[in-house]
Amino acid sequence: MTIKSEPFVVNIGPQHPSTHGVFRLRLTLDGEKIIDADMVMGYLHRSMEKLAEERTYTQNIPFTDRTDYLSAMTGNLAYVMAVEKLMKVEVPERALWLRTIMAELQRIASHAMAVGIFANDCGAWQTPVMHMFRDREKILDLFEMACGARLTLNYMRIGGVSKDIPAEWMPQARRLLAELPDRFAEYEDLLLNNEIIIARSRGIGTLTPEQATAYSVSGPMLRASGVAWDVRKADPYGAYDKVDFDIAVGTNGDVYDRFVVRLAEMRQSLRILLQALDMIPAGPVHARLGTATVQPWGQAVAPLAYRPPVGEAYARIESPRGELGYYIVSDGGPAPFRFHIRSPSFINLTPLKLMSVGMTVADAIVILGSVDIVVGEVDR
Amino acid sequence: MPARTKTLSGLDIAHRIEQQFPGAVEEAVPEFAAIVPEKLIEVLTHLRDDDELNFKFLSSLTAVDRLEWFEVAYHLESFKLNQTTAVKVRSYDRENPKVPSVVGVWQGAHLQEREAYDLMGIYFEGHPDMRRLFLWDGFQGFPLRKDFLNMPGGLMPGLERFPGEAGIELSGRGTQ
Numbered sequence: 099m100t101i102k103s104e105p106f107v108v109n110i111g112p113q114h115p116s117t118h119g120v121f122r123l124r125l126t127l128d129g130e131k132i133i134d135a136d137m138v139m140g141y142l143h144r145s146m147e148k149l150a151e152e153r154t155y156t157q158n159i160p161f162t163d164r165t166d167y168l169s170a171m172t173g174n175l176a177y178v179m180a181v182e183k184l185m186k187v188e189v190p191e192r193a194l195w196l197r198t199i200m201a202e203l204q205r206i207a208s209h210a211m212a213v214g215i216f217a218n219d220c221g222a223w224q225t226p227v228m229h230m231f232r233d234r235e236k237i238l239d240l241f242e243m244a245c246g247a248r249l250t251l252n253y254m255r256i257g258g259v260s261k262d263i264p265a266e267w268m269p270q271a272r273r274l275l276a277e278l279p280d281r282f283a284e285y286e287d288l289l290l291n292n293e294i295i296i297a298r299s300r301g302i303g304t305l306t307p308e309q310a311t312a313y314s315v316s317g318p319m320l321r322a323s324g325v326a327w328d329v330r331k332a333d334p335y336g337a338y339d340k341v342d343f344d345i346a347v348g349t350n351g352d353v354y355d356r357f358v359v360r361l362a363e364m365r366q367s368l369r370i371l372l373q374a375l376d377m378i379p380a381g382p383v384h385a386r387l388g389t390a391t392v393q394p395w396g397q398a399v400a401p402l403a404y405r406p407p408v409g410e411a412y413a414r415i416e417s418p419r420g421e422l423g424y425y426i427v428s429d430g431g432p433a434p435f436r437f438h439i440r441s442p443s444f445i446n447l448t449p450l451k452l453m454s455v456g457m458t459v460a461d462a463i464v465i466l467g468s469v470d471i472v473v474g475e476v477d478r
Numbered sequence: 479m480p481a482r483t484k485t486l487s488g489l490d491i492a493h494r495i496e497q498q499f500p501g502a503v504e505e506a507v508p509e510f511a512a513i514v515p516e517k518l519i520e521v522l523t524h525l526r527d528d529d530e531l532n533f534k535f536l537s538s539l540t541a542v543d544r545l546e547w548f549e550v551a552y553h554l555e556s557f558k559l560n561q562t563t564a565v566k567v568r569s570y571d572r573e574n575p576k577v578p579s580v581v582g583v584w585q586g587a588h589l590q591e592r593e594a595y596d597l598m599g600i601y602f603e604g605h606p607d608m609r610r611l612f613l614w615d616g617f618q619g620f621p622l623r624k625d626f627l628n629m630p631g632g633l634m635p636g637l638e639r640f641p642g643e644a645g646i647e648l649s650g651r652g653t654q
Contacts, residue, residue, distance in 0.1 A: 139612060140611065140612030140613060140614070143612040145597075145621055147622060148597075148621050148626075198486070204587070228620055287633065301624055309562050311535050311557070312534070312584055312586060313534050313584075313585045313587050314537070314585075314586020314587075314590075315584045315586070327557050332482075332483055332557075332560050333482060333483035333560075334482070334558070409509065410509055410510075412538065412553050412564065415536065423537060423538050423553070423555070425538060425540055425551065427542055432555065435542075436540075436542045436543070437545060438538070438540040439539035440537065440553075444589065444593075445586060445589065445590065446589050447589065447591045448585065449585070473485060474490060477612055
């Protein structure tokens with residue numbers, strides 16, 4: 099007797115804890131095995147690229163917070179760098195260092211979430227996330243001291259940063275950095291050799307270096323495949339050319355390596371921060387750009403609107419999720435003619451089908467977790 | 479790997495392309511080189527495979543509405559030589575703009591071309607799965623076009639069909 103079987107479609111999401119937001123994965127299954135994977139996205143599509151065409155260059159900065167809301171600093175940074183490239187602005191030294199410090203703190207906070215949620219996907223329900231939240235909260239406190247916000251920061255400005263850090267910021271940051279090595283050791287101890295995590299993630303969702311490059315994968319996913327490419331090293335922006343750090347590289351390109359690379363990058367960020375807090379110079383934090391008018395609340399540091407010359411600029415940085423690029427076309431007006439975000443979460447999803455076909459449903463969850471998507475950035 | 483990224487200017491890259499493929503460059507300015515659509519695939523394959531160019535990584539693919547024409551911008555990177563460049567291709571047909579798909583050159587273009595089709599309405603010929611991505615099937619028009627709000631009938635919001643639902647043609651052109 100033969101048992102008749104037929105393909106079966108399972109929808110994961112749009113409302114499902116493992117999709118990290120509103121994202122839908124349509125899996126076609128043969129028994130437990132995945133034979134096709136289709137992504138349905140757009141549930142969080144806010145058409146930022148269209149909205150940005152009707153707002154001034156400065157008014158667009160808050161949009162960049164709301165793309166990758168777990169890493170608002172890097173979103174701000176990539177955007178203002180693109181506009182500065184267009185306007186050929188020299189940014190003061192202290193502002194460059196502040197940007198570097200904030201971006202690295204943000205990387206630790208974002209990777210902490212990525213690692214914690216990944217452990218969640220593997221079945222370690224909520225405990226690792228709560229451990230990670232403990233550190234992330236302290237970093238968010240530092241952001242709150244610097245700019246008043248915790249998540250949607252709006253800290254970077256075209257030509258610098260919105261304001262200098264207060265006097266009590268440095269001691270608090272140093273206290274946090276002194277605590278972190280013990281915490282990281284604890285996480286590595288708990289998670290790195292965890293039998294369940296290894297069983298769930300070794301050899302799953304493998305990408306070879308050639309595949310990763312051809313599929314435009316970037317960030318920890320690319321490095322886990324063994325490609326030592328990091329925009330911070332390759333094209334140093336901010337103050338990355340003045341600090342020492344190593345690129346964390348994996349060997350197998352599987353889900354486990356992506357997780358290991360993220361943990362290793364948290365250590366490297368800590369290394370950068372320890373150097374940066376000692377090396378940051380004093381000075382202004384905003385370039386003088388045009389004539390700033392007197393506003394009801396006092397003398398403004400920057401003009402209300404910029405009119406960059408006609409042209410286009412593409413700036414890219416290493417965000418916690420990969421290569422974050424902003425492509426801005428100017429027609430000489432006060433608002434961008436075209437505003438495009440090259441978002442790493444979105445493009446890193448391209449090989450999802452390649453990684454999941456042939457695997458089981460349980461593997462699809464950890465594969466999606468290892469991509470570390472933020473749906474705000476996928477849909478924009 | 480050189481210490482800092484070198485940006486090959488549009489003039490430089492256009493000169494190199496012209497040597498190999500005469501007549502392939504439509505316009506060259508310092509920011510980018512525009513390539514004629516007929517030779518796009520062979521030129522981009524050359525940019526990817528040539529040892530001195532080695533652009534194995536498609537960093538970004540996006541579309542711009544320039545009012546007189548549509549253009550697709552490709553930002554390329556080489557990891558080995560640490561260099562970047564930008565090339566473009568144009569379509570002067572405002573009704574049904576079409577350019578060749580580069581999925582055969584870089585698989586990384588797959589979702590990005592679908593995004594450009596969804597929001598700008600540029601049809602990529604040869605793409606294996608050319609359908610809407612963020613917006614639902616049956617959505618009227620293409621929002622990133624500059625004339626989107628002036629289209630016949632004006633703005634028509636509202637969820638007509640659930641994404642991917644059966645019984646609707648997946649052309650993305652809707653019912654207009």
